Amino acid sequence: ISLSKKLSGSLQKTIEGMAAEIKSQWQDASKLYFEASRMENPTWYSLSALGALWLSAGNADHCEKYLSYAQEEAPNASEIQLTKARLLAAQGFKEDARLLLKKICEAPGNFMRTKHIANALLRQISPSP
Structure with missing residues (x-):
């Protein structure tokens, strides 16, 4: 570049x-x-x-x-929050991770790419029906 x-x-x-x-x-x-x-x-x-x-x-x-x-x-950067959610899930705090990912998905101003990643992570850690 x-x-x-x-x-x-x-x-x-x-x-x-x-x-x-x-x-x-x-x-x-x-x-x-x-x-x-x-x-x-x-x-x-x-x-x-x-x-x-x-x-x-x-x-x-x-x-x-x-x-x-x-x-x-x-502190509010979505990329950091995505990694934090992954860390929480890896540490067994899946509900905290889900809440953080939902917040990222719903936040206005986040790039669509960020929201797609958050949605994909949310599907990975959410319980299956």
Whole structure:
């Protein structure tokens, strides 16, 4: 992305990580998000992405750590809330996860992609009829 060449620091690494993610280059994205998280003023997105990656790897403790840092920066960001809902479900707090996902689905201003992800997660953790 040419825009990232005009930026610097954590924001540049975060945008490069997002570009790698779009290309399904997961290892590159992980590396770039980690680099962004180690810089001064890390972006909430890089911290949230690392939390999600740790959760996908089965490490809830590391997820929780990165998620708490991300929430300090952007407590209402839907991407952070999605990861928080996944973490809650993984920890056995399925009702709390459902409530949070419903809130994301109903919140005005969320991107349709975010709402679709929340709906998919809601279907995964909701009891079958």
